[in-house]
Amino acid sequence: MQHSTLELRGLTRRFGAKVAVDGVTLSVPPGQMLGILGRSGAGKSTLLRMINRLIEPSAGTIRYGGADVTALTGKALRDWRSGCAMIFQQFNLIPRLDVLTNVLMGRLNHRPVLSSLFGMFSAEERAMALRALERFDLLETALRRAGQISGGQQQRVAICRALLQEPALLLADEPIASLDPHNARVVMDALRLINREDGLTVLCNLHHIDTARSYCDRIVAMQDGRIVFDGSAGELTSDRVREIYGVSEDEFHGAAMPAGDLMLA
Amino acid sequence: MRVAPAEIAALRARLPAAFGASLAVRVGRVVLAVLAVAWLVADLVWFDLTPARLWAGIGGLGKILRLMFPPSPGEQWLDILNGLAQSVAMAFLGSFLAMLIAVPLGFLGARNVVVNALAHFTIRRFFDGMRGMDQLIWALAFVRAVGLGPLAGVMAIMAAEIAILAKLFAEAIENADTRQPEAITAVGGNSVLRMRFGLLPQVAPVMLAQFLYQVESNTRSASILGVVGAGGIGLQISERIRVGYWDQVLFIIILILVMVAAIDQLSALIRRKLIGEG
Numbered sequence: 150m151q152h153s154t155l156e157l158r159g160l161t162r163r164f165g166a167k168v169a170v171d172g173v174t175l176s177v178p179p180g181q182m183l184g185i186l187g188r189s190g191a192g193k194s195t196l197l198r199m200i201n202r203l204i205e206p207s208a209g210t211i212r213y214g215g216a217d218v219t220a221l222t223g224k225a226l227r228d229w230r231s232g233c234a235m236i237f238q239q240f241n242l243i244p245r246l247d248v249l250t251n252v253l254m255g256r257l258n259h260r261p262v263l264s265s266l267f268g269m270f271s272a273e274e275r276a277m278a279l280r281a282l283e284r285f286d287l288l289e290t291a292l293r294r295a296g297q298i299s300g301g302q303q304q305r306v307a308i309c310r311a312l313l314q315e316p317a318l319l320l321a322d323e324p325i326a327s328l329d330p331h332n333a334r335v336v337m338d339a340l341r342l343i344n345r346e347d348g349l350t351v352l353c354n355l356h357h358i359d360t361a362r363s364y365c366d367r368i369v370a371m372q373d374g375r376i377v378f379d380g381s382a383g384e385l386t387s388d389r390v391r392e393i394y395g396v397s398e399d400e401f402h403g404a405a406m407p408a409g410d411l412m413l414a
Numbered sequence: 415m416r417v418a419p420a421e422i423a424a425l426r427a428r429l430p431a432a433f434g435a436s437l438a439v440r441v442g443r444v445v446l447a448v449l450a451v452a453w454l455v456a457d458l459v460w461f462d463l464t465p466a467r468l469w470a471g472i473g474g475l476g477k478i479l480r481l482m483f484p485p486s487p488g489e490q491w492l493d494i495l496n497g498l499a500q501s502v503a504m505a506f507l508g509s510f511l512a513m514l515i516a517v518p519l520g521f522l523g524a525r526n527v528v529v530n531a532l533a534h535f536t537i538r539r540f541f542d543g544m545r546g547m548d549q550l551i552w553a554l555a556f557v558r559a560v561g562l563g564p565l566a567g568v569m570a571i572m573a574a575e576i577a578i579l580a581k582l583f584a585e586a587i588e589n590a591d592t593r594q595p596e597a598i599t600a601v602g603g604n605s606v607l608r609m610r611f612g613l614l615p616q617v618a619p620v621m622l623a624q625f626l627y628q629v630e631s632n633t634r635s636a637s638i639l640g641v642v643g644a645g646g647i648g649l650q651i652s653e654r655i656r657v658g659y660w661d662q663v664l665f666i667i668i669l670i671l672v673m674v675a676a677i678d679q680l681s682a683l684i685r686r687k688l689i690g691e692g
Contacts, residue, residue, distance in 0.1 A: 249432050275433050276422040291432050
């Protein structure tokens with residue numbers, strides 16, 4: 150997919166009477182690493198899922214390189230989804246299938262359905278998958294079941310699957326919320342690596358301010374479905390956090406994180 | 415993101431298994447597939463199953479279907495209702511008595527309760543042996559042992575059901591979360607208390623769900639036990655088939671379907687009440 154600017158205009162999603170995302174307008178230039186910050190329930194997930202149309206917007210438009218993403222259907226929609234890869238909080242791998250096959254799933258929109266149904270992937274595709282796994286130090290897990298490896302490894306497998314889609318964008322929905330601090334760093338490093346080396350635009354939902362500050366070029370903060378801050382990492386100072394959310398940074402984290410969640414200090 | 419042939423070859427050399435099954439495995443698969451097809455064809459020849467004969471069989475069924483319409487309760491509809499009620503009662507009684515015996519047996523058959531491997535193996539093979547005998551064979555045996563009537567049916571259902579429920583219960587117990595009994599051990603509880611508070615609360619809903627499903631399933635199978643004289647609606651069906659009253663047979667079949675659906679609804683209701691949605 151061509152690298153272009155992602156344009157959201159007045160993007161809104163209502164669930165019954167509740168407005169999850171409220172008139173978000175945002176422009177993301179190609180190659181940017183954007184952190185979307187907010188407490189749980191701020192609308193970050195809904196926003197990200199609307200971008201690859203896992204959730205349909207109630208109002209507003211998504212444009213990418215002149216194309217109206219909100220109007221896509223059928224094959225064009227599947228092409229769009231394959232062009233903006235998704236990373237999930239719970240990894241969403243197929244635990245019963247081996248790691249290699251999970252990574253090969255990233256090719257599904259690029260190849261004939263019938264041969265995919267019989268698992269007939271070419272040697273070149275297998276080599277692509279292995280090369281991606283090797284890049285993230287996972288080659289030796291290639292033939293193990295995805296459910297048997299650690300959470301941090303699973304999330305990196307999910308990143309490999311995303312890379313095989315050869316996307317222009319990467320949407321990461323709380324990619325480290327289920328991981329311990331060490332694995333969280335490894336996964337965030339991996340996301341930054343593909344942003345820097347492969348030039349992918351990365352949109353990453355986070356709920357910890359420090360993670361966003363240290364990894365993202367630009368930070369957008371959300372509250373109650375609206376954008377309440379949009380600026381560089383340096384501009385989001387402790388004072389700004391207090392101004393926006395009315396609480397200190399520590400209090401923000403205390404409220405944002407469910408009990409038992411690990412801090413990424 | 416194309417990959418050069420040299421790199422493919424290098425990766426293939428490092429991880430050959432990632433590029434598909436080896437030749438030996440592939441040959442093995444083909445051999446197995448050929449054997450399976452050969453067995454299938456051999457069976458078709460053995461039973462002389464030709465398309466023409468299958469077609470004739472379907473035609474014969476069509477003739478019977480025409481005789482079934484319109485369904486009719488006939489003269490002795492009271493016998494039908496009585497038989498139906500008997501079938502339901504047999505199924506419930508047989509399943510319930512079986513459950514009483516299967517709960518302790520299930521605990522005995524669970525690997526995490528009876529740790530001794532030989533004991534576990536013996537108990538589980540005993541369940542397998544019991545299950546190997548079909549309900550209908552138990553019914554034939556009990557009709558000889560206790561005479562014609564619903565008692566033989568209840569005992570047949572019970573005998574077949576004990577092993578099934580015991581196996582299902584044992585598996586539910588084996589799949590139980592180990593952290594809960596660990597907590598009971600940690601507070602100083604003995605093994606009986608561990609089963610009572612560490613295992614039973616989590617497996618009881620599973621057991622109940624399986625019991626309710628078996629009641630429903632046994633209601634269906636209880637309708638056939640009467641054919642061999644073990645009480646219930648089966649006797650009514652077989653008598654009417656013998657004299658060719660197919661319209662009354664259809665009437666009974668419809669009643670059985672309605673009854674099974676009602677039991678299904680009822681058990682879903684009980685499940686919701688006792689276990690909750692979650």
